[in-house]
Amino acid sequence: MTNIIEVKNVTFRYDKEQENLTLNNVSFHVKHGEWLSIIGHNGSGKSTMVRLIDGLLEAESGEIVILNQKLTEDNIWDIRQKIGMVFQNPDNQFVGSTVEDDVAFSLENKGVSHNEMKQRVEEALHLVGMSDFKTKEPARLSGGQKQRVAIAGAVAMRPEIIILDEATSMLDPKGRLELIKTIKDIRDQYGVTVISITHDLDEVALSDRVLVMKKGQIESTATPRELFARGRDLLTLGLDIPFTSSLVNALQLEGFKCQDAYYTEKELEDYLWESLSKM
Amino acid sequence: MDKLILGRYIPGDSIVHRLDPRSKLLAMFVFISIIFWANNLITNIILFSFTVIAILLSKVKLGFFIRGVRPMIGLILFTTFFQMFFIQGGTIIFEFGFLRITDYSLGQAVMIFIRFVLIIFFSTLLTLTTTPLSLSDAVESLLTPLKPFKVPVHEIGLMLSLSLRFVPTLMDDTTRIMNAQRARGVDFGEGNIIQKVKSVIPILIPLFASSLKRADALATAMESRGYQGGDGRTKYRLLHWGLKDSLLMLTLLGLTVALFLLKST
Numbered sequence: 001m002t003n004i005i006e007v008k009n010v011t012f013r014y015d016k017e018q019e020n021l022t023l024n025n026v027s028f029h030v031k032h033g034e035w036l037s038i039i040g041h042n043g044s045g046k047s048t049m050v051r052l053i054d055g056l057l058e059a060e061s062g063e064i065v066i067l068n069q070k071l072t073e074d075n076i077w078d079i080r081q082k083i084g085m086v087f088q089n090p091d092n093q094f095v096g097s098t099v100e101d102d103v104a105f106s107l108e109n110k111g112v113s114h115n116e117m118k119q120r121v122e123e124a125l126h127l128v129g130m131s132d133f134k135t136k137e138p139a140r141l142s143g144g145q146k147q148r149v150a151i152a153g154a155v156a157m158r159p160e161i162i163i164l165d166e167a168t169s170m171l172d173p174k175g176r177l178e179l180i181k182t183i184k185d186i187r188d189q190y191g192v193t194v195i196s197i198t199h200d201l202d203e204v205a206l207s208d209r210v211l212v213m214k215k216g217q218i219e220s221t222a223t224p225r226e227l228f229a230r231g232r233d234l235l236t237l238g239l240d241i242p243f244t245s246s247l248v249n250a251l252q253l254e255g256f257k258c259q260d261a262y263y264t265e266k267e268l269e270d271y272l273w274e275s276l277s278k279m
Numbered sequence: 280m281d282k283l284i285l286g287r288y289i290p291g292d293s294i295v296h297r298l299d300p301r302s303k304l305l306a307m308f309v310f311i312s313i314i315f316w317a318n319n320l321i322t323n324i325i326l327f328s329f330t331v332i333a334i335l336l337s338k339v340k341l342g343f344f345i346r347g348v349r350p351m352i353g354l355i356l357f358t359t360f361f362q363m364f365f366i367q368g369g370t371i372i373f374e375f376g377f378l379r380i381t382d383y384s385l386g387q388a389v390m391i392f393i394r395f396v397l398i399i400f401f402s403t404l405l406t407l408t409t410t411p412l413s414l415s416d417a418v419e420s421l422l423t424p425l426k427p428f429k430v431p432v433h434e435i436g437l438m439l440s441l442s443l444r445f446v447p448t449l450m451d452d453t454t455r456i457m458n459a460q461r462a463r464g465v466d467f468g469e470g471n472i473i474q475k476v477k478s479v480i481p482i483l484i485p486l487f488a489s490s491l492k493r494a495d496a497l498a499t500a501m502e503s504r505g506y507q508g509g510d511g512r513t514k515y516r517l518l519h520w521g522l523k524d525s526l527l528m529l530t531l532l533g534l535t536v537a538l539f540l541l542k543s544t
Contacts, residue, residue, distance in 0.1 A: 054503050077505060085503040092493045093500035097412045097444045104515035106504040111511050121515070139447035153504065 003065075004161060004193050005030040005053060010062035012048060022048050024216040025062070030161075035187060035194040037204045037224075040213035041238045046197045049213070050163045053195075054083050067160065081110060084154025086167040090146035094138040099130060102138070103153045110157070124156035125149075127189075128182050144175025148182060155186060162186070164196040168203065176200060199238050212237055228262040244268045288410050294523065295337035295408045300417035302524035307405050309531050314394055319543045323393055329534060330400050337408050347403035348396060355395045363388035413518075415439035420518055433509030441497075449490065456485050 012023040023045045030036050038046045051057045053064060055076040064071040066079050087093045096102030103121045112120070125131045128148040138146060147167055154162055164183070168176040180203055187194055196203055204210055210227045212219040214237075228234070228242050231249075235241065241249075244263045251258050256275075263271060290296075295303075317323050334344060348355075366384035373380040406414075419436030426432050457467065460481045467478050 051499075056499055056503060077507065080503065080505055083503075085500070087496065087500055087503075089496055091448055092496035094444070095441070095497065095501055095504070095506075097415075097440050101412075101515060105501075105506070108512050108515055109505040109507065111513050114513060114515070114517060117513065117515050137447070138444065139451075157504075 002032050003029040004032045004034075004067060005195075006065040007049075007053070008063050008065070010049075010052060010059045010064065012045075012052060012057065012059050014048075021216050023052070023059075026216070026218055027062075028211060028218055028221065030193060030195060033187075033191050033193055034209060035196070035207040036209050036211060037207040038195065038197045038211045038213060039199065039204060039237055039239055040219070041236075044213040044238075045216040046213050047165055050085075050165055050195060050197060054085055054163065055080055081157060082160045084151075084157055084159035084162045086147065086150045086154055086162070086164050088166040088169055090143050090150060090170065091138070093150055094146055097137060098134070099125070099136050099138075099141070099149050100134045102149055103156050106153055106157045120156045120158075121152075124152040127155060127186060128152045142175065144171050144178055147171060147175070147179055151179070151182060151186070155190075158190075159192060161193045161195065164194070164198070166197050166199070168198065168200055177202065180206065199240075201240050201242055204239065205242075225262055229260070231260070289339055289343065289407045291338060291408065293336060293338040293408070295333065295404070297523070298408075298527060299518055299520050299524045300409050300413040301420055301518060301520065302527050303405055303409055304414065304417045304421065306527055306531055307401060309535065310401050311398055313535050313538050314397055316538045316542045317394070318390065319541070322538050322541050323390065325534070325537060325541070326397060327393070329530075330397055330404075333404055334400065337404055339404070339407050343407060344400050344403055348399050351395070351399060355392060358395075359388045359392045362391050411443045412440065412516075415443055416516055416518055431509075433512075437509075445493070448493075449486070452486060452489055453482060456482050456489075 006029045008027050010023055010026045011021055013021050026045075026049065038049065040046050048057065052059055053066065053071075055071055067082060069075055069079060071079060094102055095105045100121050103124050104117055107117045107120060122131070125134060128151050130145065130148050130152060133141065133145065133149075138149075141149070150167070151162075162183070168179050171179060180200075183194060183196075184206060186192065194207075196207065198204060204227070205224050207224060209221060210224055211221050212227070219237075228245065230237075231245060232241065242262070244265055244267075247268065248258045248260075248263065258271075314326060317326050334341065363380055363384050364378050366381070366387050368381060368383045370383075371379060371381050372385065409417075415436060418439060419432060422430060422432045422435060461467070465478055465481050467482075468475060469478070
């Protein structure tokens with residue numbers, strides 16, 4: 001697989017007088033069609049990183065290559081059309097007065113013809129399951145529904161990359177699961193690359209690779225499985241401990257012999273059945 | 280706030296609802312301008328029947344219009360009485376001390392009253408049958424001829440629709456901030472005028488701060504979605520000027536001419 005995004009030695013700070021760099025010599029890559037999660041504590045530079053990729057901020061040094069193009073002032077708008085961004089607060093990114101207007105907003109900016117716009121809006125809303133809410137105003141939608149509209153707005157652009165900047169963090173557990181499922185469906189259907197900044201375990205578990213950021217630097221990259229095996233360390237990274245790991249811990253305390261490795265729920269279930277039948 | 284009818288929208292599917300918002304907006308401007316020509320019985324009857332027909336066509340209950348007038352009734356009556364008692368001329372019908380009602384002043388007062396009511400009825404009809412959204416579209420579209428004169432038409436339209444979209448959001452914010460401050464012991468609406476004004480500050484400042492934050496986030500989201508200003512944009516929402524809109528304009532033209540000919544000088 002080829003790299004869709006390459007970030008090389010990027011350094012950034014919001015203010016020239018600021019002593020600590022917000023991002024300090026960060027390098028990583030994202031493969032085509034990959035689902036990459038970025039995790040880390042508040043202030044570790046995750047959001048800054050994705051804003052740099054979308055060209056909303058400009059790096060002090062280093063370079064960012066997206067789809068074999070170096071990100072510069074001139075091609076920013078072209079590249080932005082290849083990237084769909086969904087932000088944290090569902091209220092603050094809703095531009096249109098109704099659901100369909102909001103989805104159409106990016107298409108209007110692109111100068112898409114009216115007929116095609118109609119069709120793409122239909123399609124995008126159908127994809128996120130919001131077709132029935134087409135003419136509703138944002139004030140009448142729940143947080144999760146608003147986020148789904150935001151995703152529809154991003155999908156309507158037919159982007160190659162979707163960036164989720166803590167898109168699920170303001171949702172209730174139900175809305176969060178629904179949203180993750182929607183994103184998974186979209187990825188499976190269109191093969192888009194997904195970059196998601198998150199504190200949510202389920203989202204991390206779905207991803208192919210996890211990037212851990214700490215104080216403006218990349219602490220490590222790992223598969224979700226490797227990451228979850230870090231046990232209590234996860235708390236310091238701003239994640240929860242998976243339920244299975246807590247269970248394994250509790251069992252170990254009770255004197256039950258378990259391996260320290262990470263289990264999925266299914267694996268743990270199988271393991272427990274196996275152990276019980278041996279007793 | 281719930282009592283305010285003017286500016287509210289009642290969903291429906293009447294012929295008035297389906298009219299192009301531009302024609303409705305234009306119609307209101309024309310109507311309000313020519314209403315001042317109506318200065319005798321016949322012209323007032325014409326205007327009155329026009330309004331009644333429009334209201335009947337909209338299929339909105341008459342009660343809404345009456346309720347629309349209600350908050351203004353004090354002001355209307357006040358001006359009407361002023362007209363009645365202080366206009367000189369004509370034959371005296373009634374006199375008591377310095378109060379004097381003549382047939383002329385009575386006529387003027389009735390006319391003022393009718394004008395007020397008709398203006399309110401008509402503007403209520405406009406907002407009851409048009410969504411705020413299509414009204415802002417109409418404003419943008421009607422301003423388009425001013426583009427060569429460096430009027431930022433697209434920006435005005437965008438600002439209008441964004442403000443309308445954020446009205447409920449900011450209302451929610453206000454309620455939330457008010458309740459949060461109440462929970463900390465701020466007493467709204469108590470005490471004298473200075474205390475009342477002072478108690479507004481703990482709502483106003485957080486509201487401003489949160490609006491700025493919202494504006495910043497919205498601007499970022501808009502930029503990330505490729506918004507580069509009005510040039511080269513297409514429109515999702517199209518306005519359709521149909522036959523019924525032209526008919527409305529013709530009717531109004533007829534009304535204008537009729538009023539001009541029939542008004543007494």
